[in-house]
Amino acid sequence: MLIKNISAIALVGALSGLGFAGEQPPAWITVDDEAYQLVKEGMPSLFTGYETEQGLIDRLANISQGKVHIVAIHPKKVTALSLYLHMKQKRCGGFIQHETAEAAISGVANAFNPPASIAAINYQISEDDMVRKLIGQTKESSIRETIQQLSRYHDRYYKSKTGVEAANWIKDYWQKLAGDKTGVSVKTVDHNDWQQPSVVMTWQGSETPDEIVVIGGHLDSINGRNISLKAPGADDNASGIATITEVIRVLVESNFKPKKTIKFMGYAAEEVGLRGSSEIARQHKNQGAKVVGVLQLDMTNYNGSQDDFNLVSDYTNDRQNKFIAELSKKYLPQLKVGYTRCGYGCSDHASWHNNGFPASMPFEAKFNQSNRSIHTERDTLDQMGGNANHALKFSKLATAFVVEMAKHAGNGNPQPPKPDPNPNPDDGKYKQLSTGKGTCLGILSDSGKTGIRASSGDCTGATSQLWSIDSKGLVHPKHAPNKCLIMRNWKKGVNTAELGECKAEQLNQRWQLDGGRINNLAYPNFYLTHFGRYYGDWTGVWKKYKSDYQKWSWKK
Template identity: 35%
Template structure:
């Protein structure tokens, strides 16, 4: 297949973008590239392969073949504007942060408790139906741009109604799609140069002529609606973060993560200190037994995955009225916008609605409508996880903590031994469970008392979460590494 020098046509006076009507450059999993080439040899050229990634020159036909693989999720490839950018993307990258996620703590019990009680599934349902009502949010359609502008207006109205002068909402225009993205920023009161971000994509797709009917209720109106409920609750509780918090609604995820890739690259080029990024893409289809599935692909952050598990073990355990059950899954290469942040060296995670083999079979079709799920109860659980993540990572100064906080537990790991000591409490520790980043319990100890040691000889190298339970059923969690 000959390379076509003119990949995309821009009409400068009108800004019209003819998306992927010509072959284009991209990156994808090397094995997927080989298999796709076997199936469609005239429609994909593998330019180079490094670190299990391939830079490719691919046709629209081959892109749709990847996109329709529901188990892979998302496009399965990442759009690149040139051969040079595709080749550069498969080179190793240095991390942008120095494992700051491991320093995240859990001590905002009162603030989190107040926020969780305010989550309203009806608000999420209303927002999903509103986004579904555009008919299609395919990135070249006028309705896609309008959905972003309307979301910006809604977010601004929410901030204004809450009397917030520390909040701004901006539109981000893109080079490789006519559809813009929307970004809400809550400026940090003490450390404004440190960022924590939750994002999702607002575009939808149903490849072929059906892109005129692409409701995208689950993929990804559910994620954007969940994020909007997180914002609403934060405003209702007058949450003022110490770190800067951002919420993002990305354009053109469905054609190769275009919007998020441009924004993440801009942040990286400007050395923006993003401590953690979490993606909400599909939050409402109850396809599997558990509520949340943490994705464990190689580019995801083990540190951040461990922290999300720590949050759920602490705030959403089986004895909590806000219980969230969780498991793990894998979504493969470039499956959603968190890949853009990981690809630029940031810590990124992607909690998903189901095991990918059991995820919503209606996505990328005209049948991705809200009535498939029937309620927003599941998405409300993602909103609770999002609130926990934001409140605990961004922090605030004017909050009290529970009677028994993590600060009451001295905890040291050295020489394959865990040493613990419970301070300032009449309670005692009844048991401890150690959980790995796949969510599996790998060690359990009982009758711990107030202090003691536990051997870690059975554990391999990696990241873990220790969950201590007291006799009065309080939870204390600690992250640690076995070297």
């Protein structure tokens, strides 16, 4: 996206000292004509270093009619190219990186001449009861929490440590949501040329598992001025990942059973040439996978236009776009659907489209009215009103898409989750919270400092041992009802649970009783743990392990 008052000095520095042709294989780039001309006029050195065979150029020109160019550049120049185009264009990317020249030409051929097999897909709206019940269960608060969690990372850049950590958090959280659901698995997909993995949840279809429905979005972020600067990426694209995550939550908590296989995907390295999705889409093509529909969610929470959804009309499948518009008309008639263009290689839908699969991308606004804060330090939830109201619309539309494309194999209507046999106390009611060892969570005040301790003896029922969890997951002690239980960041070597000022927006204050354990929403793989007398009889957080000291229940 366009960033004003930025010079190209930093980019020149980024290019200095690079090697010449012959040191390593080139990076093959396909780029649209607008971006190509911008680089040729403003930073021609980006396109030097390798000679591209004239025959390849001619073959590509015959396919794309001059709308797309093929360029072989030094691999170390890809980051500089990405930064330059983010600075100069009012949209993402504009280029796609390929492993070989043949892959580049094949991708462009499919982009301009999609396979005829796509026309055989039957778009039928038939899951009325299921869709209406499920979209009614979507929640703004759940989407907002995920956006907040992901935007807390310094960045999610595909080569950064925090970029890897963010991807692993998504994997762990999706796994937690999946629980022990039959036929559901979650894994990371490693890429050879960078550290950040992609994340894929697969939900096996019960009747036609070879037919695959994909819903995805990129999980990385970038600062278009300098990759070392903060890049919270709340809209681009924590909002898309959060929207997908809400679809997962709603489907898993129902009795939905897909006939076709569903794959939920978080792609790595989108901001530098759609690299993660390109690899994954190409793998599906090489395996002969029958992908019957792809929905891309990239930026869903900035309401910049009168239209609620803006379907991208270029490098997408027209029939599937019309199907999505019909879904909105039927299930969300109060919302308005418009159309926009985003150009070549602007998001991961292009990877699937270029590999011959039907893809669509509903966008948050017209592209000339989209969020100007992306790719900067300002891409935060506060810049979008502090809520996820706009993204909630997309979660409803995406839920309708997944259910209508995958179809429900079960009988009857979705049922609510089974009640917890050991539910949390109602708001304002306090009970003792005991471990499997018969000790109770309590409070110890020491020299004016309040810390959390589990009592070492029998549960006494004292005020210091009475707790309540409210509807937001905040744990309040009766001894100090205005305080909340806080998990300190284990990555900094502090794995304690303490009392502090209640801030519901902070996930490290949100807890839930899950299968007899109490886990923290900020770090869902960490659980409240009483460490026993040997370790000083204190309570903190630790990874899941088999011990009665990690089992909790409300005493009646």
